[in-house]
Amino acid sequence: MAPSQxxxxxxxxxxxxxxxxxxxRNSRPWSGASSPVNTPAPEFDPQCYLCPGNKRVSxxxxxxxxxxxxxxxxxxxxxxxxxxxxxxxxxNEVYQSGHAQGISRVICFSPNHSLSLGDLEVDQVFDxxxxxxxxxxxxxxxxxxxxxxxxxxxxxxxxVSNPHPHxxxxxxxxxxxxxxxxxxxxxxxxxxxxxSIFDAIVENELADHRRLIIEDDLTVSFIPxxxxxxxxxxxxxxxNYQHLGQMDDESLRSLARNFRTVVRKMDRLYExxxxxxxxxxxxxxxxxxxxxxxxxxxxxxxxxxxxxxxxLAGPELGAGNFMADxxxxxxAEELRNSRDRA
Ligand SMILES: [Zn+2]
Numbered sequence: 001m002a003p004s005q006x007x008x009x010x011x012x013x014x015x016x017x018x019x020x021x022x023x024x025r026n027s028r029p030w031s032g033a034s035s036p037v038n039t040p041a042p043e044f045d046p047q048c049y050l051c052p053g054n055k056r057v058s059x060x061x062x063x064x065x066x067x068x069x070x071x072x073x074x075x076x077x078x079x080x081x082x083x084x085x086x087x088x089x090x091x092n093e094v095y096q097s098g099h100a101q102g103i104s105r106v107i108c109f110s111p112n113h114s115l116s117l118g119d120l121e122v123d124q125v126f127d128x129x130x131x132x133x134x135x136x137x138x139x140x141x142x143x144x145x146x147x148x149x150x151x152x153x154x155x156x157x158x159x160v161s162n163p164h165p166h167x168x169x170x171x172x173x174x175x176x177x178x179x180x181x182x183x184x185x186x187x188x189x190x191x192x193x194x195x196s197i198f199d200a201i202v203e204n205e206l207a208d209h210r211r212l213i214i215e216d217d218l219t220v221s222f223i224p225x226x227x228x229x230x231x232x233x234x235x236x237x238x239x240n241y242q243h244l245g246q247m248d249d250e251s252l253r254s255l256a257r258n259f260r261t262v263v264r265k266m267d268r269l270y271e272x273x274x275x276x277x278x279x280x281x282x283x284x285x286x287x288x289x290x291x292x293x294x295x296x297x298x299x300x301x302x303x304x305x306x307x308x309x310x311x312l313a314g315p316e317l318g319a320g321n322f323m324a325d326x327x328x329x330x331x332a333e334e335l336r337n338s339r340d341r342a
Contacts (some may be wrong), residue, residue: 006327012226013189013197014182018321019226022250025325035257041114041163050164052111066133069108078102078172092184102145103171105130108291111166117152117165118263118341122232125256128167132280133244139285140245146286147176148243155268157302157309167278171285179284182276186292191321198294202236211332214261214327221262223332230304230331231266232276235297242290259297260276265338266301276301 009018037066049056058074073079082100109117109128117125133152139148152167153160170176186197193200205211205222213221215231221235226316236256237251244252259278266274277300283290304326315323 006060009332010226012228013201014178014185014226016185019328020315020321020323021230022325023327024178037217043112043114045113045164046160048113048164050106050108050162050166051113055139062144064162065108065152066128066241069111070105070131071108071133074103076102076104078104078170085149098174100172103139103142103169105135105169107135107150107167107169108164109167113164116154116163116263117164118260118267120165120260120272121254122257122260126253128258129244129252130249133247135169136244138283140243140287142171144173145171146174146284147172147179148282148285149179150280150282152276152278154278157275158277163226175284179281183284183290183293190292196292196294198236198296201234201235201239202238202294210329213265213332213335216258218251219258221258223335224327225328226332227328228324229300229302229310230324231300231301231328231333231335232328233262233299233300235262235299236314237295241284241295242293243295244280244282244307247295253295261340262299262335264341265335268341269334269338270303270306272306273301275300289331 006021006023009020012019020106020162044051045056045065050055050062052062052069055061056074060071060074062069064070065303078100079264080103082102084099085097088095088097098248107128109115110120110124117128120128127279135150136148149170149172150167182197189195189197189200195203201224202220204225206215210226211222215221217238219235219237221233223232224234235255237247237255239251241247241251253265263274266276279298279300281296281298283293283295
């Protein structure tokens with residue numbers, strides 16, 4: 001397909017903001033950093049604090065784990081021992097504070113230091129997702145937890161210093177911003193239109209096949225119409241689940257398979273380990289029913305093309321509006337045509 005000359009703005013329904021697409025600028029010259037070289041890592045690294053048997057900063061030795069290993073983060077962002085801050089002493093209530101209590105965990109996906117989530121077999125990715133489900137069920141039982149974020153940062157490009165395949169979990173006592181905003185917007189949509197905003201998005205994407213990547217009976221992945229990143233991908237179960245705890249094995253396995261194939265297609269596209277931020281987007285685990293929310297996986301890779309990262313600059317940081325120089329339809333076609341890795 002010839003490079004797009006499209007130039008338009010699209011409404012981001014989950015953020016209530018415009019995204020500007022200026023694909024005609026995509027051919028402008030680039031003289032920045034070159035593509036990062038992926039050097040293969042060893043299967044075991046004696047210096048790695050996540051490898052089996054190694055000592056962590058807390059002096060705890062990891063067990064000789066054989067599959068998946070979950071532990072409380074030694075450097076928690078939110079933790080049970082977080083102190084209560086001093087009362088505020090400002091002239092008005094604009095400044096507020098609170099304790100940073102919660103639960104932070106690390107989830108090692110494999111004992112093999114050299115592998116990434118996309119290298120694992122479908123059954124192993126399914127096991128990782130079952131662990132996500134177990135963690136979700138545990139947090140659902142904890143009345144002090146409001147929101148749950150399970151995520152994987154992959155690649156140096158998103159700040160990961162340790163290549164050992166792992167994800168993290170933050171369970172917070174306060175609402176997480178994106179989840180809260182999406183609940184509010186979707187609740188309004190559900191009330192006014194009779195369907196959640198997520199149902200509307202999936203309906204639109206299924207009706208217009210151009211942005212789909214992989215679809216089977218149970219799951220669909222696509223680059224949304226309003227994507228802010230070139231290869232930003234959402235993966236939805238076709239049935240409506242608020243959180244992983246509601247998913248049966250068959251649907252969860254399909255989700256794992258779809259995700260794994262998408263990641264392998266990304267890796268194959270430029271023959272580099274594709275950097276991304278994966279988040280499992282779930283309704284708040286706050287003991288309330290959330291018919292407005294619909295579970296999905298959200299992949300935000302910062303790569304625009306080999307060696308070219310999307311940096312947040314003036315428009316994004318100043319105005320809060322993303323500027324994209326690629327079209328979601330073209331990027332989805334690239335991923336559809338990219339072969340699953342052998
Ligand atoms: Zn390791």
